[in-house]
Amino acid sequence: MRLVVTGAAGFLGSHLTDRLLAEGHAVLGVDNLITGRRENLSHLEDEPRFELLERDVSQQLEIEGDVDGIFHFASPASPVDYLRLPIETLKAGALGTHHALGLARARGARLLLASTSEVYGDPLVHPQPESYWGNVNPVGPRAVYDEAKRFAEALTMAYHRSHGVDSRIVRIFNTYGPRMRPDDGRVVSNFIVQALRGEPLTLYGDGSQSRSFCYVSDLVEGIWRLFNADIHDPVNLGNPGEYTIRELSDLVLATAGSASALEVRPLPADDPKVRCPDISLALSVLGWAPRIPLKVGLARTVAYFRELHALGRLEATPG
Numbered sequence: 001m002r003l004v005v006t007g008a009a010g011f012l013g014s015h016l017t018d019r020l021l022a023e024g025h026a027v028l029g030v031d032n033l034i035t036g037r038r039e040n041l042s043h044l045e046d047e048p049r050f051e052l053l054e055r056d057v058s059q060q061l062e063i064e065g066d067v068d069g070i071f072h073f074a075s076p077a078s079p080v081d082y083l084r085l086p087i088e089t090l091k092a093g094a095l096g097t098h099h100a101l102g103l104a105r106a107r108g109a110r111l112l113l114a115s116t117s118e119v120y121g122d123p124l125v126h127p128q129p130e131s132y133w134g135n136v137n138p139v140g141p142r143a144v145y146d147e148a149k150r151f152a153e154a155l156t157m158a159y160h161r162s163h164g165v166d167s168r169i170v171r172i173f174n175t176y177g178p179r180m181r182p183d184d185g186r187v188v189s190n191f192i193v194q195a196l197r198g199e200p201l202t203l204y205g206d207g208s209q210s211r212s213f214c215y216v217s218d219l220v221e222g223i224w225r226l227f228n229a230d231i232h233d234p235v236n237l238g239n240p241g242e243y244t245i246r247e248l249s250d251l252v253l254a255t256a257g258s259a260s261a262l263e264v265r266p267l268p269a270d271d272p273k274v275r276c277p278d279i280s281l282a283l284s285v286l287g288w289a290p291r292i293p294l295k296v297g298l299a300r301t302v303a304y305f306r307e308l309h310a311l312g313r314l315e316a317t318p319g
Contacts, residue, residue: 002026002066004109006057006100007073009036011179012114012172012216016071017041019220021049028063030074032056034088035081040179058091061099067107069227072100073114075148079268080185086144093148094155101159104167112168112227113156115234117275118146119171127242127276130171130234141269153234160232168226173238173277177216177297178304182314188213188298191249192305193314195258205267207246212276214239215297218290225286238277239290255298256306 003020007013008029013036020027026049029041033054044050055061057074075092076082082089097113104111120128121136136146159165176188183193194201214237222237243251253260282288308314 001068002028003069003071004028004030004063004067004103005071005073006030006061006096007036007075007114008052009033009038009040010073010077011040011177011181011184012077012175012219013073014040014179015177015216015220016073016223017044017050019224021047023224025049027051028053030055030057030061032074034085035076035181037181057096057099058088061096061103063103067103067109070100070104070109070111071114071223071227072097072111075114076145077116078184078186079142080183082145083141089144090148093145093152097152097155101156101165101167104165105159105163110166110168110227111156112170112223113152115149115153115169115171116145117171117173117236117238117277118142119150119153120272120275121146122272123274126274127240127278128236129278130236130281157232167232168229169232169234170223170226171234171236171277172219173214173236173275174211175214175216175219175238177301180301182305182308187211187245187248188252188301189305191252192256192302195252195256195260196302196305196309197314198258198260200261200263201249201253203245203249203262203264204271206264207249208244209267209271210242210244210274210276211248212239212242213248213294213297214290215292215300218292222282222286222288225288229286231285235282235285236277236279237282237288238279239294240277240279241294242276243294251294251298252302255295255302
């Protein structure tokens with residue numbers, strides 16, 4: 001197949017691109033590089049089945065030639081990015097999704113939308129099943145991402161029902177691994193970078209808030225299975241193993257061999273107190289469950305950042 005991946009130069013998009021190429025397909029990556037990085041795809045410079053098109057999907061998405069499938073991953077995805085780029089985030093979720101769906105309709109292509117666990121907001125149901133409608137503040141600072149993805153889901157289902165677009169929706173929970181940006185502001189990369197630099201780990205609140213952490217290769221496996229499955233409603237993909245942020249800090253310090261202290265700061269507005277996926281649907285429909293334990297995934301991720309540190313590329317303080 002010839003497949004289009006929007007946001008291909010991002011953390012998830014680049015790993016997904018690798019998997020699609022490994023499956024034997026051709027990939028056209030689309031990215032405007034406002035948060036994605038060319039270096040995430042530098043290993044594909046001599047790959048004849050891959051092409052990168054530098055373009056903003058909120059402006060247009062005109063693709064020449066055949067298109068068999070579209071993976072719409074273009075969007076700022078970490079709090080640091082979408083709080084810095086609020087309008088761009090909303091446009092990627094609204095206009096970018098509209099353009100991707102239009103391309104899918106015109107070419108008869110299957111589309112998979114990358115949504116997020118953020119559609120559940122600060123959840124009142126725990127763990128979160130796909131049937132839960134969420135608890136989102138529509139005018140809070142995080143709403144630019146939450147509501148962009150909620151609108152993208154609604155638009156995708158409307159195109160499926162009204163125009164017969166063959167669509168899939170994945171709700172992605174916290175994911176980590178190599179190629180995360182050192183300054184992206186996510187808790188795993190923050191903790192690792194600070195630990196390797198010998199700086200205090202920034203702990204927001206008392207650290208009792210919980211998250212689940214899925215290693216990137218597990219997530220990509222689930223995405224590929226979902227793309228090939230016959231289900232149009234949203235599907236959660238994430239690791240149901242739940243850890244408090246303080247437990248995560250202890251694991252990172254132990255993995256990195258760091259003696260860094262903790263620096264406590266106030267909890268950001270609308271920050272979810274809990275976040276954990278109910279993956280019953282993914283297990284029953286896709287036969288999918290994550291396999292990489294957090295300790296193993298953290299060791300691989302720390303090794304990646306340790307290499308960056310040796311190259312002097314952890315200069316920017318995250319958070």
